Amino acid sequence: MALRWLCAMLLALPGVWGVCQQPPRFVFAEPPTPLKESYPTGIELRYKCRPGYVMASGKSPKVTCLSNSSWSATSDFCIGKSCGLPDIRNGKFNYTTNLLFGATITYTCNIGYRLVGKPSAQCVLKDKEVYWDNIPECDSIPCSPPPVIENGQLINGDRDFTFGMAVSYSCDRDFALIGNATIHCTVDDNLEGMWSGPAPECKVVRCENPKVKNGKRLSGFGTKHTYKNTVTFGCNPGHLLNGSGVVTCEADSTWKPPLPTCDPIYCGPAPQFLFAESERAVGDSSLAGTKLMYRCKPGYTAAHGMSSVVTCLSDGTWSADPDFCIRQECPHPMIENGDVIADNFLFETVVTFICHSGYELKKSSAKCVVSGDGVDWDTAPPYCKRQFPDVLCGEPPTIDNGMHNGGKDTEFVHGSTVAYKCNDGFILVGEAFLQCIARDQYSGVWNKPPPECRGGANIIIVGILPLLLAMLVMNI
Incomplete structure (x- = not known):
């Protein structure tokens, strides 16, 4: 009896003889009915998709009882049906x-x-x-009717307004529209319709005729000025614009920004020049645009192509052409028996002089200075005085077959020159001129030995002998 009970228990245990318990349950599928308490190894059960699910492509709805007493199945072999895209307008x-x-x-x-x-x-x-x-x-989302305004009207305002729609306003004659002429329907954080801004106003706007001292209008001419009219200002010469040059007539009938001012511009003291001076006296300051005429100082003259007018500019500085006066030139000095040393002969230039040998300079320099309406040297040009005036040379040496041009004088002053020449038939050999030079401050001497006069025939023979030999060789 006990053995029979033990056998029954063993047969009832899962997996002992390769049997499976009831098949698995799925949300998306149901097994074939009726269900059994156990199933033998290898049996296949075909499931059916539950309502709302369809068979998945490429998957099997079968489950199999395996030898280990477990069921095998592909996952999710039934999938939910699609509800598709919902249709919701806007x-x-x-x-x-x-x-x-x-x-x-x-x-x-x-x-x-x-x-x-x-x-x-x-x-x-x-x-x-x-x-x-x-x-x-x-x-x-709707908006409430747009607000009405005084002295103006809505354009296309007799309709329903929803989000994005706009309404425009216009004013009656002689009234200016203040604010945005167009507002549109929008929404707040609670998705309630609201207008994008307040309605504009229609007002009478008149701004006074603007005037700026020392200024002028560049645009916006006329005497009547209404809302958003603009006027542009500039300043007269010699004045600087302080503030905005463009003003606008605003809703409160005032100009904004405030009208500018034209403040005078001044230059400092008139410039000083070494070469020129102003024709009239001026104070420590001058209004921009002031022009001063200058004249050249003595010793100077107007430069070609340059203006002598100096102008006070709008930046508070003086303008002038560079070096509009240039120095005048003195006559070129000359000195006998000497030379002048100088780079130029312009006004205030100092020149120096040197003498040739044998001469003494009595004044070494001269300066170019003002003279009348022009310039001239401050003194008469210097001169070169002969040195050693009492130094004498004796009678020049006499030569054979020749003579000098000293005549019968027996004394010759320093620097004297005599010339020699030969009688006919003789040729001068040596220096033809001798000069008396100083040996010391008391006596002189001739600077070179006298020449010689040699016989002319001997020289001719010496000179013609080569010619005769050449003629014999050539059998002439």
Whole structure:
């Protein structure tokens, strides 16, 4: 009896003889019925997709009892049906997985629309089909009628206004529109319709005729000025604009920014020049645009192509041509028996002089100075005086067959020169001129030995002998 009970227990244990217990259960599929308490190894059961699910492509709905008493099956062989894209006008939906059975989505509306209904939906089963259990609507957001204004009117204001629509205003004659002429329907944080701004005003705006001392108008001429009229100012010569040069007539009938001022511009003291002076006296300051005429100082003259007018500029500085006066030139000095040393002969130049040998300079320099309406040397040109005036040479040496031109004089002063010549038939050999030079401060001497006069025949023979020999050689 005990053995029979033990055998029954062993047969009932799973896996002992290769049997499987009841097949697995799936959310998406159901096994064939009726179910048994156990199944033998190798048996296959074909499952059927539950409502809301369909067979997955490429997968088998069969499960098999294995030799280890477990069931084998492919995963997710049934998948949920798709609810498809929900149709929501003027809106869109958001999802994080898919659109299959069991999925949940949320709705949002486009700008200018607000959601009417639940903000989410689920893909659910009904009558063995799936569908979205909720599709809300996106209604356009309306604005209340636009505000009316005094002394003006709406353009196309007799209609309903929703998000994005605009309305414009205009003013009656002689009234200016202050603010934005157009406002549009928008929304607040609570998705309630509201206008983008307040309605404009229609006002009478008149600004006084603007005037700026020492200034002038460059635009905006006329005497009547209304809202947003502009006037542009500039300053008269010698004045600097302080403030904005462009002003606008604003809603409170005043000019903004405030009218500018034209402040005078001054230069400092008139410039000083070494070569010129102003024709009239001026103070320590001069208004910009002031022109001063200068005249050249004595010793100077106007430079060609240069203006002697000096002008006070708008930046507070004086302008002038460079070196509009140049130095005058003295006559070129000359000195007998000497030379002048100088780079030029212009006003205030000092020149120096040197004498030739044998002469003594009595004054070494001269300066070019003012003289009348021009310039001249401050003194008469110096001269070169002969040195050693009492130094004498005796009678020049006499020569044979010749003579000198000293005549019968027996004394010759320093620097005297005599010339020698030969009688006919004789030729002069040596220096033809002798000069009396100083030996010391008391006596002189002739600077060279006298020449000689040699016989002319001997010289002719010496000179003609080579010619005769050449003629004999050539058999002439």
